[in-house]
Amino acid sequence: MNLKIYNTQTRTKETFTPLEPQQVKMYCCGVTVYDYCHLGHARSYIFWDVVRRYLEWIGYTVKYVQNFTDIDDKILNRAKKENSSMEAVSERFIEAYFEDLRRLNIRDADAYPRATDNISEIYQLIQQLEKKGYAYASKGDVFYNVEKFPEYGKLSGRKQDQLQAGASGRVSGAEGEKKHSSDFALWKAAKPGEPAWKSPWGEGRPGWHIECSAMVRRLLGATIDIHGGGGDLIFPHHENEIAQSEAANCEPLARFWMHNGFVTVSGEKMSKSLGNFTTIRQLLETVDPMVIRLFVLGASYRKPLDFTNDAIASAENGWNTLKEGLLFKSQYGEKLGGWDDHEKPPALHSEAVERFQTAMDDDFNTPGGLAVLFELAKELRKEGNVLTHEGKTETPLKQIQQTWWTLVQLASVLGLEVDAEETSTDTTPGLSDQEIEDLVQQRLAARKAKNYAEGDQIRDRLKEAGITLIDRPGGETVWHR
Missing domain, CATH: 1.20.120.640 (Anticodon-binding domain of a subclass of class I aminoacyl-tRNA synthetases)
Known part of the structure; x- marks a missing residue:
């Protein structure tokens, strides 16, 4: 086998060899469950589904894990807006996720860990980082000290002097509470009215990045073969995962980092503010699921994918x-x-x-x-x-x-x-075989009586039902659906 995979970290195609013969451990960052999945999610998870299918087809056994982020500011904001709870919002959109993705013929992962089910693993990882000097507590928050990890930036190519305040993503806490502006939160102190868990640092909840590091280690081990996700996750999420996991485990987090490209709509970034935001379930109201799969797979996974009416029409013809x-x-x-x-x-x-x-x-x-x-x-x-x-x-x-x-x-x-x-x-809807035969005979009788208008009407009716007639020499007519 000569499978070559483009590794984001090395920026080259490398021959794929798993850690264990014929065994592949693969993790893909899942969705934050506060809304319905959109076309960008379809692109991502269709592709990872194909990666898994192909690896299995060429003889590997694949353990595929995909997480759900079920505690996040976006979920809490939605719950507050709907006068609901974090748990209710998460459950609703996890259920919607499975409804939408299964219609696209995306197979279920082997495991779907949730952040809220892995709190003890998150504690252990943060404590380990704290003992090693990579993390520090500050007024109930715990931050990762980026300057303590010399290799920080090796995935994204960013250097320490390029990092700006607030660049670390979903970070809470005043800037004065961090030693460096690029440090990011591992644990967030509880805010009034928000869900919280007891911890050695006081009540609070995990940061976004630490969740995946903890779930990867628990389910797949310190090092995995493939870590996948959208291109928007390279920095800061995956960069921070590497810093956390490799500082704690003293081993590479992943042998291969893979990232899929963005989806645009008629050349523009898809966003609700532009009015071009398309959810999977909206698209499936008018487009066959296999057409969507074909549309996604018709382009290289690393390149941008432009969603247009012409592109969907082409995919429909192809399907x-x-x-x-x-x-x-x-x-x-x-x-x-x-x-x-x-x-x-x-x-x-x-x-x-x-x-x-x-x-x-x-x-x-x-x-x-x-x-x-x-x-x-x-x-x-x-x-x-x-x-x-x-x-x-x-x-x-x-x-x-x-x-x-x-x-x-x-x-x-x-x-x-x-x-x-x-x-x-x-089970084909429409006319039965016998009904078609009867109409064919009626048409032959009409043509024999030189009633060509009636014959044409019968042909048109059959054509609308998806039936093609072929007149052969000698007066014979055959048909097919």
């Missing part, structure tokens, strides 16, 4: 091509004859698999992988056209089966799968 190929067996299996559902699946098309893997091994090049899928789907479309117009094909059945099975398997690596209801013509 129609792939779906037609994926449904080939249910559409044409009976016409081919000898396609036994209980028969052992054929071997995959080795040349197509090799090209697919070559693309994906190059830093998860999903556009290159999709190109192979489209070639397979178009081969099947050609066979379908031959079967429709000529009633038979000269291509051996085994070859057609191999092409179809290869498409199905490779598409599943990218999470592109047809809804189960679409795989059987028995």
